Amino acid sequence: MSQAFDREWQLGELLDGPLLEQFGANLRTLLASELAISDAAGQTLWGIAPPDAQRLPLILELEPIGYLLGHASDSGRLTAARNLLQIQLRAQVRFRMASTLHLEAVAEDFESLRREHARLSESEARYKALSAELEERVRHQVAVLEERQQMLYQAEKLASVGQLAAGMAHEINNPLGFVRSNLSTFTKYLEKLGELKTALGEDLAAWQTLDLDFVLEDGVDLLQESAKGLERIARIVADLKSFSNVDRASEEFTDLNDCLQQAAGIVEKQLPAGINIQLDLLPLPRLICLPGHINQLFFNVIRNAMQAIQDAGRPGSIRISSEANEAGIAIRIRDDGIGMQPAQLERAFEPFYTTRPVGAGVGLGLSTARNIVLAHSGRITLDSQPDGGTTVSIFFPAPP
Amino acid sequence: MPESDPRHLTFKLVYYGPAQSGKTTNLLRLHDQLAPEMKGEVMTMETKDDRTLFFDLLPLGFRAPSGLLIKFRLFTVPGQVAHDGTRKAVLSRADGVVFVADADRAQETNNGESFQSLADNCARVGIDFSQLPLVVQFNKCDLPTATPESEVRERWASAPWPLVFSIALTGFGVEPTLATLLRSVYRRFADEYALASQHGLDEAAFVAGAMGQAA
Ligand SMILES: Nc1nc2c(ncn2[C@@H]2O[C@H](COP(=O)(O)OP(=O)(O)OP(=O)(O)O)[C@@H](O)[C@H]2O)c(=O)[nH]1
Numbered sequence: 225m226s227q228a229f230d231r232e233w234q235l236g237e238l239l240d241g242p243l244l245e246q247f248g249a250n251l252r253t254l255l256a257s258e259l260a261i262s263d264a265a266g267q268t269l270w271g272i273a274p275p276d277a278q279r280l281p282l283i284l285e286l287e288p289i290g291y292l293l294g295h296a297s298d299s300g301r302l303t304a305a306r307n308l309l310q311i312q313l314r315a316q317v318r319f320r321m322a323s324t325l326h327l328e329a330v331a332e333d334f335e336s337l338r339r340e341h342a343r344l345s346e347s348e349a350r351y352k353a354l355s356a357e358l359e360e361r362v363r364h365q366v367a368v369l370e371e372r373q374q375m376l377y378q379a380e381k382l383a384s385v386g387q388l389a390a391g392m393a394h395e396i397n398n399p400l401g402f403v404r405s406n407l408s409t410f411t412k413y414l415e416k417l418g419e420l421k422t423a424l425g426e427d428l429a430a431w432q433t434l435d436l437d438f439v440l441e442d443g444v445d446l447l448q449e450s451a452k453g454l455e456r457i458a459r460i461v462a463d464l465k466s467f468s469n470v471d472r473a474s475e476e477f478t479d480l481n482d483c484l485q486q487a488a489g490i491v492e493k494q495l496p497a498g499i500n501i502q503l504d505l506l507p508l509p510r511l512i513c514l515p516g517h518i519n520q521l522f523f524n525v526i527r528n529a530m531q532a533i534q535d536a537g538r539p540g541s542i543r544i545s546s547e548a549n550e551a552g553i554a555i556r557i558r559d560d561g562i563g564m565q566p567a568q569l570e571r572a573f574e575p576f577y578t579t580r581p582v583g584a585g586v587g588l589g590l591s592t593a594r595n596i597v598l599a600h601s602g603r604i605t606l607d608s609q610p611d612g613g614t615t616v617s618i619f620f621p622a623p624p
Numbered sequence: 625m626p627e628s629d630p631r632h633l634t635f636k637l638v639y640y641g642p643a644q645s646g647k648t649t650n651l652l653r654l655h656d657q658l659a660p661e662m663k664g665e666v667m668t669m670e671t672k673d674d675r676t677l678f679f680d681l682l683p684l685g686f687r688a689p690s691g692l693l694i695k696f697r698l699f700t701v702p703g704q705v706a707h708d709g710t711r712k713a714v715l716s717r718a719d720g721v722v723f724v725a726d727a728d729r730a731q732e733t734n735n736g737e738s739f740q741s742l743a744d745n746c747a748r749v750g751i752d753f754s755q756l757p758l759v760v761q762f763n764k765c766d767l768p769t770a771t772p773e774s775e776v777r778e779r780w781a782s783a784p785w786p787l788v789f790s791i792a793l794t795g796f797g798v799e800p801t802l803a804t805l806l807r808s809v810y811r812r813f814a815d816e817y818a819l820a821s822q823h824g825l826d827e828a829a830f831v832a833g834a835m836g837q838a839a
């Protein structure tokens with residue numbers, strides 16, 4: 225602690241060379257005799273002690289830190305000189321202690337400020353991190369809410385489509401029933417007409433004039449064709465009902481290949497000539513999902529593919545493939561239709577964005593598709609070349 | 625640690641406490657009242673309106689029977705809150721502390737904060753507070769608004785430090801305060817410096833030597 229303000233100060237450090245010289249020389253002049261100043265150990269720092277020198281102590285606190293040596297016969301003056309020197313030394317030590325203490329105090333204050341600063345920086349960093357985290361959480365919550373809202377919207381829309389389909393199916397099934405039963409009755413009536421021919425015996429002039437043999441034969445054919453037509457109507461109604469899944473609004477273990485087949489089946493019924501659908505489906509693990517939503521998703525994408533080929537104004541095909549690996553299920557729906565311009569591609573997922581003429585579609589197709597994929601934690605990507613066709617890739621990760 | 629060489633042993637004793645509690649007054653009274661073998665002047669470093677800016681210093685000393693010079697340097701710190709850096713620097717290397725509290729009831733909070741700062745500053749300057757010889761002085765007991773002694777004693781009952789009640793203005797209690805601190809200091813350092821075995825100083829002689837009541 226040799227630099228501390230409260231150390232024991234030595235004469236040599238309080239009176240350096242030039243000061244000693246000034247004091248010594250002036251005192252010698254005042255006393256008009258030789259004198260010397262020595263340190264506590266008796267070592268002379270300045271001057272020459274006369275032979276019969278008297279030694280007076282220089283005291284700062286309790287003990288001498290040095291001595292003034294002068295002529296004994298002049299002791300009154302010598303004491304006065306010692307007192308002057310002592311006053312100077314005390315002033316000097318006060319100054320040195322105060323300035324050293326001041327430095328120590330400044331260092332301490334600086335240290336406190338540094339500590340305080342470090343503390344503040346740390347808490348500032350903590351608050352920054354906290355606010356970033358809060359912002360992130362708010363963003364996340366907003367995203368979740370938006371997603372829920374989209375899902376709700378979808379669910380409602382799908383439900384109303386489903387209800388419509390179910391209502392229509394019911395309404396159609398009724399007349400379908402009595403038309404079918406009437407037709408079968410009518411078949412029996414035709415048989416009665418055949419019996420009439422036997423009953424007429426040889427008198428077949430009127431029969432032949434009216435060409436009732438042909439009527440009988442063609443009548444049976446017409447009725448059979450009508451029955452087939454009715455079967456088709458019944459199947460379409462059944463498809464529509466199962467596609468809309470009114471009776472299945474909750475999550476189920478589902479084979480996505482079934483969904484692809486159903487959706488392709490619906491589109492196939494509207495396919496214009498020159499467009500075909502090829503399915504290349506590999507076995508898939510079952511996925512927990514809302515089958516009604518997934519059907520809607522596939523339907524939208526496949527219908528878009530069909531329209532893209534129509535827009536190209538040439539024959540084409542839609543290729544649908546599925547496969548699974550450890551990461552999840554990958555589905556690809558590819559068309560060789562008109563493709564998209566980069567600008568279109570960029571906005572393709574926006575709701576209500578459409579390139580079709582007003583009235584041809586509301587443009588909810590891909591945006592709805594993406595919402596459904598996201599709701600199932602999946603990814604959907606588009607790859608398209610103008611006039612080179614479009615590939616929609618959908619990926620559902622395997623459950624963790 | 626007291627500063628020592630073969631011929632001296634110096635103890636640094638510090639009067640610590642809130643602003644205006646009477647630290648400087650304690651030192652001035654001691655200077656008047658004590659008569660040890662050696663006594664220096666009170667060195668008062670710069671005051672402003674009677675409030676200490678740096679420190680006050682009173683040197684005392686006596687020679688042990690062995691010839692060892694035992695010195696005491698009594699310091700006061702500036703009590704004003706703003707001078708914490710100076711207070712810490714003055715407190716550094718203290719071998720014993722008198723905490724001068726202001727008995728005025730209105731000063732209770734200041735006393736508490738100052739005492740806490742004593743503990744904190746000890747830690748910062750490397751003094752083991754739990755080992756530090758410490759006396760708590762309640763000064764200004766003459767004030768009509770002073771907290772009664774019984775109440776103070778009750779409140780400090782569980783604390784390990786001796787309490788002294790004083791009126792520094794008149795000198796009452798000032799010497800007992802120092803004597804109490806000196807006894808704690810003796811017990812803390814006597815073995816380490818072989819005060820009894822090598823220097824012929826028992827506790828009473830140590831206290832009497834410092835205060836000048838020897839013969
Ligand atoms: N009534 C009364 N006043 C006192 C007593 N002791 C000191 N004072 C007064 O209190 C005031 C402050 O005393 P100081 O000794 O300067 O206080 P301090 O603790 O050194 O103050 P700082 O240097 O500012 O920390 C002075 O006016 C003293 O006269 C006491 O026992 N009773």
Ligand SMILES: [Mg+2]
Nearest residue numbers: 647648675676
């Ligand atoms: Mg003071």
